[in-house]
Amino acid sequence: MGGVPISERHSTRYFSTQNMTSMMGNIVLLFVFLVAWGSLAQCDDSFIFTNGDVIVKPGDIVPLNCGIVGEFRYCVWEHGQDIFQTEDIHSDVYPGMSQPFNTENNQCGIELDNISAEDQGEWTCKIFIKGGSKVGKNNVFILDKPEITPSKLTANADEETKVTCRVMSPRHAAELSWFLDSDDITENAEVEDTGTADGTLMKISTLTRTFIPIENKKTLKCVVTHPSLDEPEHTTVPLTVKYAPVGKLPQTFYELKKDNDYEIWINFTANPRPFKKYWQYGNSFDELTDKVDIPPDDDRLKANKLVTSDNGDFIAVLKISSLNETDFQRKYNLFVENEIGSTTYLVTLSRGKLGEEVGTRGANKSAGTIIGIIVAVIAPIAAIVGIVFFLKRKEKFCFNPGNTQING
Numbered sequence: 001m002g003g004v005p006i007s008e009r010h011s012t013r014y015f016s017t018q019n020m021t022s023m024m025g026n027i028v029l030l031f032v033f034l035v036a037w038g039s040l041a042q043c044d045d046s047f048i049f050t051n052g053d054v055i056v057k058p059g060d061i062v063p064l065n066c067g068i069v070g071e072f073r074y075c076v077w078e079h080g081q082d083i084f085q086t087e088d089i090h091s092d093v094y095p096g097m098s099q100p101f102n103t104e105n106n107q108c109g110i111e112l113d114n115i116s117a118e119d120q121g122e123w124t125c126k127i128f129i130k131g132g133s134k135v136g137k138n139n140v141f142i143l144d145k146p147e148i149t150p151s152k153l154t155a156n157a158d159e160e161t162k163v164t165c166r167v168m169s170p171r172h173a174a175e176l177s178w179f180l181d182s183d184d185i186t187e188n189a190e191v192e193d194t195g196t197a198d199g200t201l202m203k204i205s206t207l208t209r210t211f212i213p214i215e216n217k218k219t220l221k222c223v224v225t226h227p228s229l230d231e232p233e234h235t236t237v238p239l240t241v242k243y244a245p246v247g248k249l250p251q252t253f254y255e256l257k258k259d260n261d262y263e264i265w266i267n268f269t270a271n272p273r274p275f276k277k278y279w280q281y282g283n284s285f286d287e288l289t290d291k292v293d294i295p296p297d298d299d300r301l302k303a304n305k306l307v308t309s310d311n312g313d314f315i316a317v318l319k320i321s322s323l324n325e326t327d328f329q330r331k332y333n334l335f336v337e338n339e340i341g342s343t344t345y346l347v348t349l350s351r352g353k354l355g356e357e358v359g360t361r362g363a364n365k366s367a368g369t370i371i372g373i374i375v376a377v378i379a380p381i382a383a384i385v386g387i388v389f390f391l392k393r394k395e396k397f398c399f400n401p402g403n404t405q406i407n408g
Contacts, residue, residue, distance in 0.1 A: 046070050048105050049125060049136030055228035058144055062115050066125035066136055067106040075108035078124040086110065117142060143169055145233045146176060146222045153220055155211045156340060157243035163207045165222035165235070174226040176205040180239070181218050185209065216241035216271055244341030245270035245314075250285075252348045256323060264318040266334050266345050267309060276337040279303045279318050281330045285346055306336075316345075323349070 048067040056062050066075065075086045086108045090099035096119075100109045108127055112119050120142045127134040146167040155161040167174050177186045189207045205222070216239070223234040246269050256262060279301075304317040316334050320327060332347040 047127070047134040047136070049134070050138075051136055052138065054138050054140045055143055055226075056115055056140065057229075057233070058116060058142055060115050062112040062119075062140065063100050064110050064112065064123055064125070064138055064140075065100070065106050066108040066110075066127065067103075068108070068127050068129070068134060069105065071129070072107070073128045073130070075125065075127040077108075077110060078126065079119075080121060084110075112140075115140070115142065117144075141169075143167070143174065143224075143226055143228060143233070146224045146235045148220070148222050148235050148237050151237055152240075153237050154240040154242065157211060157213050157241050160208055160210050163209075163220065163237075164204060165207070166202060166204045167224045169201050169203055169224075169226060174201075174203050174224045176203055177223045177225070178205070178207050179221040179223060180215060211239065211241045213241055213243040213246055213269060213271070215239060216243070240271070242271050242340050243269075244338060245274060245336045245343035247343045248345055250346035250348065252350050254350050254352060254354050256328075256349050256351060258324060258351075259322055262320050262323055264320065264332070264347060264349075266316045266318075266347065267313045268316075268336065268343070268345065269313050270336065270338050270343075271340075272338055274306065274314065274336040274338045276335070276342075277303075277306055277316060278335055279316075280333040280335065282333075283329070283331065285331045285333065 046069040048065070048069065050065070054062060054064070064077070066077075077084045077086060077089070084094060084097065088094065089097045089110050092098060096113050098111050098113055100106060100111050103109065108125055120140055123138045123140055125136045125138075144167065146165045149164045149166075153161070153163060165176055165178070167176065176189075176191065177184065178189050179185065185207070188209045189205045192204045192206070194202045194204065203224075218239050219236050220239045221234050221236045223232045225232045248268065251266070253262075253264060281301075300321045302319040302321075304319065307315045307317070309315055314336075316336070318332065318334075328349050328351065330349070332349075334345040334347065336343055336345075
């Protein structure tokens with residue numbers, strides 16, 4: 001028979017498959033090359049610039065890098081309506097702008113010295129080359145310290161006070177916190193974010209708090225945190241809390257002896273300083289009719305002017321000469337008043353010791369009698385319980401539910 005031998009037919013089929021595989025591989029390689037070439041054609045590695053936000057603090061030295069690989073004609077920086085020749089910046093023509101230390105692949109780079117609010121905004125680098133230019137943009141944001149309003153805070157105790165803290169921050173908003181000395185009081189604050197056309201955000205935190213007298217002279221602090229900050233920034237204001245003289249329970253002075261001279265000291269806190277103070281005495285706290293003034297009408301009673309202690313408290317002193325029986329019967333009253341309010345302090349004098357008033361010995365005896373009765377009742381019960389427990393241990397008693405058996 002004529003035709004191609006079987007062995008040759010198989011060989012021809014084998015080479016045909018191999019050629020097809022090679023051709024497909026070449027097509028794939030060509031496709032990858034074209035894609036890569038197209039991508040490279042769209043990229044320009046010769047222009048060295050990083051677009052994006054530059055977040056700084058006031059007073060920082062801020063480098064703005066801009067360079068090119070190859071030849072270029074000249075370059076400029078634009079900021080707002082201003083255009084700066086880079087060559088002039090490098091020659092120190094413009095105050096606050098200078099040439100960076102490193103100019104390798106950074107021929108058009110500049111530094112902004114001691115940056116301030118007027119430097120904030122968009123900075124555009126333009127490098128002019130043959131047939132065109134290369135352009136890069138940086139947005140400079142200044143993250144300043146937070147601002148507290150009012151700058152000096154005075155609050156009346158027991159009244160709500162509102163304090164505002166605000167900060168300009170970049171696109172990612174800052175976080176604001178409130179502290180009173182070291183205590184975190186942020187939970188009392190409400191936060192509001194407002195934006196501007198250039199992407200800057202204003203973070204506003206309003207603290208609403210009722211301050212109390214013991215918080216007077218503490219420091220209120222607003223703290224700002226932001227991803228761009230290595231450490232939080234903060235602003236503080238001194239706190240002044242105004243309050244009426246702080247009240248106390250009635251006071252008793254003990255172990256006083258007849259015919260001796262004494263000084264009755266009453267210390268209290270108030271802000272501001274009281275403008276009115278006087279002592280009174282009477283037969284009861286409800287009938288304080290006789291007023292001891294400065295100078296006193298009673299030669300034995302003398303009320304001194306207010307003095308201030310080392311810790312800032314006020315001290316009112318009433319001097320009593322030759323203490324007599326009438327003084328023990330009287331009830332004394334110190335009245336003080338400032339612009340916020342008034343307070344009355346009640347005082348009694350006693351011969352007895354602390355916890356033991358004169359004329360209460362009978363009451364003490366009654367208490368002893370009551371204790372004796374309690375002991376007399378409890379002791380027999382305790383004895384009976386003890387005997388029962390002892391007999392049970394000796395198995396003399398056997399306790400069964402619903403049945404009591406005495407073993408002989």
